Amino acid sequence: MKSLFADQLSSLKAFGEPLTVSLSNELVKLLSDQLYQSPLKAVEELVVNAYDADAKVCRVFVPAPSDTENDFIVIFDDGVGMDYEGLVNLWQIGRSNKRDENIQKMLKRKQIGKFGIGKLASRTIAYKLTHITKTGNRILSVTVDFRDFKDNPSATTQPVITSVREIVDKDFFNTNVRLSKMLDACGIKPEEIGGTKYKTWTLAILEDLTEKARKIRQETLHWILSTAMPLQSDFVLFLNGTKVLSSKEVYEKWVEFNISELPAERLKALQESTGEKWSNEGNYLKSASFPSGVSGSVFVTKPSLSGGKSEDLIRSYGFFVRVRGRLINDNDPLFGLKPLFFGLYYRFHADIYADDLDEDLKASRETIEDTTIKDNFRHLLREIFNHTNHLYVKAQAAEDEKRDKKEGERNQVSPRLVEYQVADVLVENTKSFIGSEADESWFYLSLSSNDKLDDLIKTLYTPKREKYTYQYINNGPTARIVKFDPASSTFWINKDHEFAAEFINEGVSRLLQEVVTAEALLEVYLRENQVSISAIGKILEQRDELLRSLIRDHSYSFETIARRLRDAATDKYELEISLVVAARSLGFTATHIAGAGNPDGLALFTEYPGGEKKITLEAKSSIDTPSLVAIDFASLQEHVINEKADGCLLVAPNYPGDSQEHYAAQRRANNLKISCWTVEQLALFVESAEKRQFNANNILDIALTAFTPDEVTAQIKSLFEQPIWDKRSLYRAILNALRHLGGRLMDSPRTIDLVAGEVSRDKEFLGINKESIKEAASELAGASQGGMTFRDPNIIMHVSVDELERRLINLTKGTSEPRRLSSFSKHE
Template identity: 40%
Template sequence: MTTFSEAIQTLGNTQGSLPVRISNQLIRLLSEQMYSSPIKAIEELVVNAYDADANECRIGFIHQDLREDSAIVIFDNGSGMDYTGLEHLWFVGESPKTFNSRTPKHNRRVIGKFGIGKLATCAIANKITYLTSHENGLFLVSCDFRDFESSTSGGASEAVALEVRQVSDLEELRSSDELDRVCKAIRTSTDELTSDSYESWTICVLESLKKQSENLKRKRLMWVIKTAMPLKMNFEVFVDGERIERTKEDFHPIVEFPIVDIAAERLDIMNKNLPEGHTWRVADNHFVSDLFPNGVTGEVLLTKKSLKAGKSVDIGRSHGFFVFVRERLVNQDDELFGLHALSHATFNYFRADVFVDDLHSDITASREGIEHGERRKAISDLLLALFNVARQRHKEYENNLEIEEKRKKEHERSFVSHRLVAQPIADTIAVATSEEAGTDADEGWFFLKDIDPSSRNQIVEHLYTREKRSYKFTYGQLGPSERMVKFDPERETFMLNEDHEVVMAHSDDSRARNLLEDIVASEVMLEVYLREAGINPFVIGEVLERRDFLLRSLAQAGVYSLDSLAQLLTDARDDEHDLEIAVVAAARALGFNAKHISGSGQPDGLARFNDYGKGEVKITLEAKSSKRTPSLGSFDFAGLLEHKQQSEAVGCLLVAPSYPGELKESKNSDKIPDTAVECRARENKISCWTIEDLVKVIRATESHQITAVQVLDIVLNRFTPKEVKEAVEELLQTDDMKTYYQEILNALRRLSAPGVLKQSPRTVHHISTAMTLESELTEVTDKKVRNALVNLSNASKGMVRMSGNRIIFSGDIEEFARRVASLTGEDVTPRKLGNFRKNES
């Protein structure tokens, strides 16, 4: 297929040739370093259109892949070029534009100054062709960057002659199919170009596209042009027919001020940083100095929502510093303008638009930065001063919100600020939504639940707008290897993992549970804050993984929770060392003074119990781990008996996952002969417990008030696995005392209701009657109720006391519930109300 540059070479007549000398090394430098961004190449051509006094510039794409007929087309209706103009165009490193030059038609301050902008196109294309209409005629020239070679010294070799042709016959132009294809890309036609619609114009066509051109994203291109170019009523830019409008974004500012507003606070400090003999002053709402005679102006704002939120990385940014020189942005991808990292708690909500025309002479050739020097340093100091003032005003704004919150009534007040939880979660979810394309699997959220993409925007908006919110804490079995907590932002729920060591260790006590819930909430927010600060998600995951391992280790280092201890026993079934330690710890939980011994010829542990009146009682502790049912020989009953005798113990508590020869329940089980284990257990008086038996007893120790005496009775009188299992079941048949205490508390609440027993004091019989009517407990007697009430009154720390069978209250029933929560296990309301937790107030 014939390309545009090839097709037009037959049009018109040769007017001459332009000798252009460029080294291939310079072309590589321009395309690989100075103008490595494909967007910069297009932007430079838009700058040329602006400098040519164009009213409009159109950008069109033909395919935009690497096929032969792909092309990028840029059109403008500026002044056009004749032969002399094309000569000036191809002056490499020279430009007729001076520092203060202005355009003749619109009196625009000229942006370009280096004369190498067109070479930026070599970053994305091998060929560039100009077709331009001027009052002196219609001219065209084409250049293939591959024709340039370097000399042995690295400089330019022979000059390349670019043929300039002039077209006089417009019909010849109208008949070009290739030109028609180019015109369609920019939403025009050959008839319109050759009519009186335009006095002059220029079409630039980029062909033989390079791989880099595939990275040219239309949305990103439109953002750069909208942000970086001086779009005005007399200069419009279109991309594939869509007009780029420079409208002020909907920022919802909470703090806003012109930059000169900081003079009263920072002028003295700013002047100390200027070179000797230079000072800042304010004139006509500009900061002016000898370095900046034309002045510096602009404005600063801070927003309620993060300016990073919702911005796709393919589009651009809205936060940070925007430095404009002659209305053109010079730091598109450098939100800090070279400054060190600033506080993300403010910077993500911060924007400063600063206009500094006096930096024009300091702009680097690529126009992507400012050269280092006195002016650059002075502007950097000014920007830092702007940010520091903005941060201070941000703090003042937040302090005022806190003062307003303090004036509210207790049940209406938020003690946990919206800015500490909901807002940063919304910010980070919104930012992650725009940046997650291509994110590695190991860079996902550590604690936050995956969010359905279709509902993300709704969730983010809900988090931003509804400032009064409460969070729910629930518990569930997520798996031993899963995180300590999963947070669901849509349901505003923290799900604590009951299989996690830390949760298991602290969830069986109501007060410890409240602290645990505070900790998991802060863990979730730690991840959010780290993301908000711009830390790489992979790094965050690595740190939180180590932290999680530490927390698990700390939870195992000192076990208090009976649930944790029960889980330790279960997990240690195939680890002899861990099972020995778990059995010794279980003996302590049952009321024994236990010690881990282990070693050759010795028991795994010793448990002592001082039975007052009878003296000290001692039993040996033995643990036999196994992945499967242990063999008979692995128990070594003779060795266990020897351990017992050497230790002068009265009994032995043996724990194993299971025992060989255990039989299922049978109607005629009493006729089945004893197994070898049962025979040897009775013969040597070894009490054979399964891990499951011991776990059941441990879990019920507090709720059923199991004592060392009861366990010792089983150890000394029940020996076979079946006998032990039956004894454990008998032990657990009594009512759960935690439930018993809770039912007494519920009965007291009912009897404390308005209009109930107005004059009569509450008695034990009142309570037992109310419990009989309402509860499903199996054993409700006045005697048992009174004993339980005595325990509750002791735990109430003086709020309730017993006088015979009378119950004397000295306070509110709910405060009584708080004081006895360790016995009832009830989740009670806090003394100081808040609304962070659902149902807390």
């Protein structure tokens, strides 16, 4: 085995007292094996340490799996080094001195490390970790062997003692062969590190590498480090000699310009707001407050610059104001301006150089005083931001207006309204799975796997759109109206939601789809515009209740009316109203009356020449079967007499079964001519009205001739057994037949016989007769708005089958291709 550099350090002079590291092996393994399982994360942590030390340059060497020559990992940085106390603090596990007040004053950047445990990630890739560091005129080193931390059955921690060594001989970096090899691999010359080029620096050397370290792939590590790199010009990272650029540097840009290019109208606005004349001079904007000039550049990316691992180091969006090379607003992206245009905010990056602000810097050198020059500077930043937004909106509009795409490919629904917005909120929120409900899950958005979130964001930011689909599921009446899964480009519509149930079969399902799309994206827009999670939850809850309430207030669909009837079985007043609405849906002129001595409602139907028929409507709600006393047949007959009605239709959840009370109920109903229906029977009748062409006459036929529950049940059963075809299905079958006949027998007219032959192939219509098909064809022609004529036996088409389907959608309650092809959604 090769001699390790860590072992060679033992020959150097000890400095100060030995370090005591109190750490159990169990904790080392816990942190390294569970908190930092990835060898890539271990390297990333050491790079973060370099950033925290205010390094301008960080050089990393990691051997490739095929590299058998180099058995070490090295990280060099030119940041603030450590003295003896710094090395002591380095191995105080569970705390970090990086954020102590005195340390913060020395450093320029926001510090990331907080608990001092990141270095334990090194245990994932190596057993020995050596730090060599320079500060002042002294170079110190310390080595920790992670195998020295032993398991202890007594649960007491045995401290590990390690010595701090001083490197006095500057030629040591040239004469030590292994160290020279490490420096060379890292891209550092021995004379540079031992000389005066770097005033302070730190070298982290990892030896006795683990199997995980030997399997690190260069491409993967480079990508990991690139995602961790912010758009920061004063921190340069090299991996095996190759510069690692922030992954955000390759983002496609909407806008890019130099601030000296601000147009004349912006400079005029600046003059009005600051009282000073502004001019473009070379690459600078100058005024009385800024005689040296303000320079800089701006760009706007298509993907958001917010979020990601690089946010741990420093933000990549907003203004970056530098005074004599020093960043003065690292925690204030807008330099005190109010955040406007959030769609732009997280894509906006501006590097601004204003050395004339130097005189206004506070002693802390972190913020500037409230002065005229500061106010004027903010006016300048506001004009830069507003001009950028103008260019951003213009660029988006230009992309939306591209005319070089075919129909169905050009985006009428811009990605900035859908995909980019969703991607932005996922990037901007570190807890990207947190949403607006009380339990902090998303209200409408459905995210299945955190592991694939990065891939999803990348996909959403790509120009090519995966067309959206709408699927229908039964999630229960209290569940949300929609769940939007951006990963599969699917909107899952809850068929049981009151609003969805009202429109799902009414030939306007496309409108329903558009409503749920807007509703799902409203949550995204609110998040994008920084509305609080609790406020979003409240808003969406109120909107959901409003949608439900509107449907309860005015129902149209047979399915909704039937469902409301079933739901009202135990509610006295709601059952009365639902009964009247059900009668109205079947063709009666129905009125809700109620009140003592009155029926619950009246239903009138006039047939010519048969005249007017009137029945009273009575509702008896009950959790269980109502008792005979509760029904009070005599009072119901009195209502019939008082209203001069022809009969009475009584609805109850159920009636007494095989008992003395049952026979008494049967007898009274028959004697007093009270037609006894269950809630379920009437609901089923309403639900089937459109499909089976039921109407008021069918109700009257039963209500005026069948009175006992058994008689009513028998007549309803007989009616449903009659071979009456579902008209909507028959209409659609005829249209399908016309479609299948397209291109066949071109020299023959489309006749009812040809269509009947096609329709009868369908299992649903095996026993159908030609007269039923002729009747349906005639109805289709009458409703086709000139698209089709039926002159028995010929069916004459005046439009395509697709257009005929569109014109008949209110009759067939089906779906049809839109007249303009969509680039947003699939037609299914």
